[in-house]
Amino acid sequence: MTLAVDISARAGGFALDAAFESAGRITALFGHSGAGKTTLVNLIAGLARPERGAIAIDGDTLVDTTRGVFVPAHRRRIGYVFQEGRLFPHLSVRRNLVYGRRFSTTKERWADFDTIVDLLGIASLLERQPAGLSGGEKQRVAIGRALLASPRLLLMDEPLASLDEARKADLLPYIERLRDEMRLPIVYVSHAIDEVARIADTMVLLVGGKVVANGPVSDILARADLRAHTGQQEASVVLTLRVGAPGPDPHLTTLEHPAGRFSVPRLDQAEGSEIRMRIRARDVALAVGDPGNLSIRNRLSATVTAIVEAEPPTVEVSLDAAGMPLIASITGEAVRALGLRVGQPVTALIKSSSFDRAAFGPAARPSDA
């Protein structure tokens, strides 16, 4: 699926001018509060009209002001999940779910009730009323209702925003399953960079109603010039790695890459599956030559590709380890003491204990959607 957007719109005194194309499985619309994310998703959904411009999905025009085209929301086949579930309070969970189906014709219908109930783990909730559900359960039902309309695109506007940290962590794997098992493209609004780094492959970065960058999440997170906008305190890279055979320590999982093997705190993912993980620049140290007897077990041979001054005394050293990009955040003094320069071979050292389990998620399976 390709979503193509090139629009201008106004909401009160706020002006949105957004142009981007995305073929991502999960496209994150990322920006600080008031950047225009909800205004943009409402335009995609058909809940608002742009002043100028066009929106198309796979070449099928939804809006085009030059041709006077405006497909109404209910005919766009776009699902919408809001921050808080917005379920019908007087209907049971089952009837909330079934309600979604009336928005698709038999020909368009791909969503199967039992499959979706199973995917979202809501079978035991079907006869309950929304008032008795937890926030996370409500969101799963809201996602189910949107899916049962058999949309071709799902918009999710900060679906985790009303949940506490534990409930967020519970819901994220369902969104990952949706991405991988339903093969439904998702536009995911968020202002939480950790969430975006974990689940999205493409990112549109909005600042004051303008798109300042769009492209692969890993590219945008690695860019020092965007850090103020992404809210990252520091550089990081997002990597896709394969789970290797279990090693001798049951508390560790081995991850494989042509650059070498990593040990990380034990993950639940099966051997052979791919996972995504984010490595912060501050968790990477460098050695020139043999690092000798150190406690750090993750050691990768790499080459320096760039040395960039960051907030003093920090310098960010970009590396290439057999095609794996890494960034090490070290002091300028260390750069001088090691005599680092572009092209130099080094050993990158990454502490196993620095990995946060919540930062790991399954990698998106190769897209054929």
Ligand SMILES: Nc1ncnc2c1ncn2[C@@H]1O[C@H](COP(=O)(O)OP(=O)(O)OP(=O)(O)O)[C@@H](O)[C@H]1O
């Ligand atoms: N109907 C409206 N009338 C006046 N101003 C509006 C209207 N709708 C949105 N705005 C303004 O447009 C700007 C962008 O709002 P929007 O809700 O799109 O931002 P957002 O990025 O989704 O923010 P948040 O993360 O806080 O939800 C805000 O300054 C908002 O106050």
